[in-house]
Amino acid sequence: MMHNTLSVGDVARRSGVAVSTLHYYEEKGLIQSLRTQGNQRRYHRSILRRVAIIRIAKQAGISLRIIKSHLEKFPTREVSPSDWQQMSSEWRAMLNKRILSLTQLRDKLDSCIGCGCLSLRDCPLRNPEDRLGEEGPGARILEEEKQN
Amino acid sequence: MMHNTLSVGDVARRSGVAVSTLHYYEEKGLIQSLRTQGNQRRYHRSILRRVAIIRIAKQAGISLRIIKSHLEKFPTREVSPSDWQQMSSEWRAMLNKRILSLTQLRDKLDSCIGCGCLSLRDCPLRNPEDRLGEEGPGARILEEEKQN
DNA sequence: TATTGACCTCAATTATACATGAGGTTTTAG
DNA sequence: CTAAAACCTCATGTATAATTGAGGTCAATA
Numbered sequence: 001m002m003h004n005t006l007s008v009g010d011v012a013r014r015s016g017v018a019v020s021t022l023h024y025y026e027e028k029g030l031i032q033s034l035r036t037q038g039n040q041r042r043y044h045r046s047i048l049r050r051v052a053i054i055r056i057a058k059q060a061g062i063s064l065r066i067i068k069s070h071l072e073k074f075p076t077r078e079v080s081p082s083d084w085q086q087m088s089s090e091w092r093a094m095l096n097k098r099i100l101s102l103t104q105l106r107d108k109l110d111s112c113i114g115c116g117c118l119s120l121r122d123c124p125l126r127n128p129e130d131r132l133g134e135e136g137p138g139a140r141i142l143e144e145e146k147q148n
Numbered sequence: 149m150m151h152n153t154l155s156v157g158d159v160a161r162r163s164g165v166a167v168s169t170l171h172y173y174e175e176k177g178l179i180q181s182l183r184t185q186g187n188q189r190r191y192h193r194s195i196l197r198r199v200a201i202i203r204i205a206k207q208a209g210i211s212l213r214i215i216k217s218h219l220e221k222f223p224t225r226e227v228s229p230s231d232w233q234q235m236s237s238e239w240r241a242m243l244n245k246r247i248l249s250l251t252q253l254r255d256k257l258d259s260c261i262g263c264g265c266l267s268l269r270d271c272p273l274r275n276p277e278d279r280l281g282e283e284g285p286g287a288r289i290l291e292e293e294k295q296n
Numbered sequence: 297t298a299t300t301g302a303c304c305t306c307a308a309t310t311a312t313a314c315a316t317g318a319g320g321t322t323t324t325a326g
Numbered sequence: 327c328t329a330a331a332a333c334c335t336c337a338t339g340t341a342t343a344a345t346t347g348a349g350g351t352c353a354a355t356a
Binding site: 056059060061088091092095096098099102103105106109110 | 204207208209236239240243244246247250251253254257258260
């Protein structure tokens with residue numbers, strides 16, 4: 001180790017994600033590595049910031065596919081503070097949308113808790129047109145572009 | 149059709165969920181059906197309320213497994229207004245937790261957007277101990293019991 | 297009655313985000 | 327130098343929530 005580069009194990013320890021996850025992120029194109037003559041991965045220190053960004057975005061409910069599309073703007077180059085500012089404010093907006101959806105749903109729940117009106121066809125909770133962000137596998141929320 | 153019971157197609161149309169999804173819910177034990185002599189599903193009108201509840205809970209980010217555990221209290225019996233009140237207030241609490249998590253994350257994002265501090269080891273966003281609800285497949289949030 | 301639309305079961309596929317294990321190679325420490 | 331720790335690839339598995347398709351049956355209508 002040393003020499004200014006990090007092995008997968010190093011990155012795993014310092015970033016808190018599993019080695020298998022780093023492999024997976026690489027396979028999915030979210031991160032990149034150099035290889036030693038023996039084919040082992042070596043990373044630049046800037047990988048730590050990149051991984052941190054991925055984790056934060058994930059916490060915000062953003063899918064890896066979307067995260068990737070944002071990170072693609074700087075595949076190799078280090079993510080600068082202003083890059084980070086741009087990304088994080090976009091994500092902030094997504095987070096806000098999501099929070100708003102959930103809050104609205106909660107408020108509707110509130111308005112229906114007392115009345116048991118679930119059987120009425122005009123109950124705000126049963127209105128199919130009025131779908132709030134669907135959740136579940138593949139987080140269909142917070143998706144912008146539908147490609148690949 | 150008619151005779152006070154509904155076919156899968158009827159339920160699908162009136163609830164807005166696909167026939168295949170109704171089959172799936174039945175297989176998972178969230179709903180039940182009677183069969184005609186020809187083996188076709190027939191539902192009581194109360195199925196519509198039940199399905200509505202499932203959809204609402206899903207919107208709130210609650211997994212089918214948890215939803216099932218709540219619905220199991222009344223497998224056949226119609227869900228009464230007071231049943232609904234109890235469930236919905238529990239879900240409200242879960243929703244609130246989730247909203248709180250996301251809001252905190254957003255606030256941290258806010259506090260970091262200006263500083264580009266992602267490289268500092270004391271950045272609130274990089275603190276691994278301080279994990280907010282993880283998302284992703286299998287919605288690991290909002291889970292109470294970890295069985296089956 | 298015949299035909300079409302609706303329904304049935306069961307298996308396989310899709311999508312997301314990884315974890316696990318087998319079988320083998322590379323590095324590093326002593 | 328050697329043994330253990332770390333690493334490699336590739337395949338398979340896990341969990342959730344469905345969707346799709348094949349092959350066949352049932353029911354309502356013209």
